[in-house]
Amino acid sequence: MQNNDSCTYKEGPLPSCAPLAVPMLAAQQCAEPAYDSAEALAKGTLFPGLDLPFMDYVANGPVERTPQTELMALDFVCQELALYLDTHPNDQEAFKTWKNFTALAKEGRKRYVEMYGPVMRADTAMFDCWVWPEDPWPWNAGGKAGKK
Amino acid sequence: MFVYEKKLQYPVRIKNPNPAMAKYIITQYGGPDGELGASLRYLSQRYSMPYPEVKATLTDIGVEELGHLEMIGTIVHQLTRNMTVEQLEKAGFQDYFVDHTAGVYAQAAAGWPYNAASFAVKGDVIADLSEDMGAEQKARVTYDNILRMADDPDVIDAIRFLREREVVHFQRFGEAMGIATSRMDQRNVYAVNPAFDRKK
Numbered sequence: 001m002q003n004n005d006s007c008t009y010k011e012g013p014l015p016s017c018a019p020l021a022v023p024m025l026a027a028q029q030c031a032e033p034a035y036d037s038a039e040a041l042a043k044g045t046l047f048p049g050l051d052l053p054f055m056d057y058v059a060n061g062p063v064e065r066t067p068q069t070e071l072m073a074l075d076f077v078c079q080e081l082a083l084y085l086d087t088h089p090n091d092q093e094a095f096k097t098w099k100n101f102t103a104l105a106k107e108g109r110k111r112y113v114e115m116y117g118p119v120m121r122a123d124t125a126m127f128d129c130w131v132w133p134e135d136p137w138p139w140n141a142g143g144k145a146g147k148k
Numbered sequence: 149m150f151v152y153e154k155k156l157q158y159p160v161r162i163k164n165p166n167p168a169m170a171k172y173i174i175t176q177y178g179g180p181d182g183e184l185g186a187s188l189r190y191l192s193q194r195y196s197m198p199y200p201e202v203k204a205t206l207t208d209i210g211v212e213e214l215g216h217l218e219m220i221g222t223i224v225h226q227l228t229r230n231m232t233v234e235q236l237e238k239a240g241f242q243d244y245f246v247d248h249t250a251g252v253y254a255q256a257a258a259g260w261p262y263n264a265a266s267f268a269v270k271g272d273v274i275a276d277l278s279e280d281m282g283a284e285q286k287a288r289v290t291y292d293n294i295l296r297m298a299d300d301p302d303v304i305d306a307i308r309f310l311r312e313r314e315v316v317h318f319q320r321f322g323e324a325m326g327i328a329t330s331r332m333d334q335r336n337v338y339a340v341n342p343a344f345d346r347k348k
Contacts, residue, residue: 022329022337023278025322041158044312052315054292057308060301069159076157079212083316086204087323119154138156139222 009033010049031084031094037073037101038062046080071112071119074105150211157215158309162226162302167241169298170227171257174244176220176294176310178254178262181286183220183310187213189267189283196271196343199331205324206280209317216310221252223306272341273328280321288314 007013012026033048040046042059063069081098088094109119117131118124124132176182190210197203228241228250236245243259254262268279291311298304333339 019334019337023274023281023322023325024329025281025319025326027323027326028319044158044309045316047316050316050319051312053308054295054311057295057304057311059305059308063159068155072155072158079157079208080316083205083208083212083320086201086208087320087327089201117154120151121154132154138154138218139160139225 008049009047027087028084031081031088031091031097034097037077038065038070040080041069041073041076046077047084067112067115071105071108074101074108077101078105150214156219156222157212158219158306160219160222160226160302160306162223162300164300164302165229165231165235166227166239166300166303167231167236167245168239169300169303170224171239171241171244172297173220173227173294173303173307174224174253174255175257176287176290177217177224177252179256179260179290180263180266181283181290182254182256182262183213183217183287184254184262185264185267186283186287187211187217188264189269190280192269193276193280196269197273197276198342199273199324199328201327202273202277202324205320209320212313212317216313219306219310223303224252225250227303271343273332273343274325274337276343277321277325277328281318281325284314284318284321288318 007026007029009030009032012029014024014026018024028047028049031047034040034046035043035048035051039059039062042062043051044059045051063073078098078101081094081101085091085094085098109123113119113123113126117134118127121132124130178184187210190206190213194203194206194210197206228236231241231250236242244253244255247253256262267283268276270276270279288311291307291314294307295304295311298307328342329337332342
């Protein structure tokens with residue numbers, strides 16, 4: 001993306017003169033700086049400029065590390081970058097980062113599935129029998145990683 | 149087409165039953181600014197949207213909202229599983245309990261069943277995207293209000309995450325609005341509705 005030196009990562013450019021009665025919001029300029037994946041998941045955003053908590057409700061450090069939360073963190077970064085790319089489709093740097101994280105998430109998912117069971121129904125094809133219905137389901141306490 | 153992932157977007161692990169909290173958090177399941185309405189709003193507005201980036205934004209945010217619906221359902225389930233009749237009576241949870249036991253039902257905090265009238269599909273680019281920006285703000289305020297009342301750190305943690313997502317989605321809809329209006333008649337963006345009036 002085009003970088004405007006007068007703005008910081010917490011700000012975005014607006015036209016110097018803009019039409020009346022047209023809703024306008026400053027666009028994010030760049031997908032950097034970014035939190036690392038564990039911190040991004042804990043904060044609920046990849047981008048420090050969008051990290052705008054209510055009162056003092058902030059994350060108590062990164063989410064507890066389990067094989068499942070590591071996968072959640074990688075998938076979260078992919079989602080966050082995808083939403084950014086939807087409105088910044090020409091940002092090749094961000095696209096490269098998204099590709100890297102998508103590859104990491106794919107590897108992470110494969111390792112996770114081998115240890116804890118299918119995440120997508122199609123993952124069940126890696127097993128000897130139909131293990132898809134097995135507990136725990138996501139609303140069961142602790143989740144998969146917590147139980148085993 | 150949709151594919152299910154057998155995991156939450158963010159971990160929810162609530163140890164203690166608390167039907168009093170479930171009673172108001174249920175509003176983000178089936179209330180006026182809840183996640184069900186959010187998802188249906190965006191996924192329904194897509195069809196008449198003429199711009200590719202905006203179609204993608206509505207799709208990707210609409211799908212994420214389904215994941216948030218699952219997180220809220222999980223919170224309500226975990227706050228009401230293992231509760232005793234004594235606990236639910238003390239919490240004033242009888243009205244919900246008598247109709248739904250410990251099931252998760254799409255209703256507002258005040259008891260109204262989910263109502264599609266709580267969102268709009270106007271079929272107009274600027275009107276729909278303005279609604280989406282407003283919707284994200286209303287959901288953000290609902291989470292602010294939940295945070296004011298919730299006193300279980302397990303619940304606060306997940307609600308805080310969901311609230312932050314509203315801020316990010318607001319930003320993306322604002323950017324989508326910018327993309328959409330930049331493609332309209334710059335002398336008067338209201339001259340036509342590009343979602344209906346075809347280019348000749």
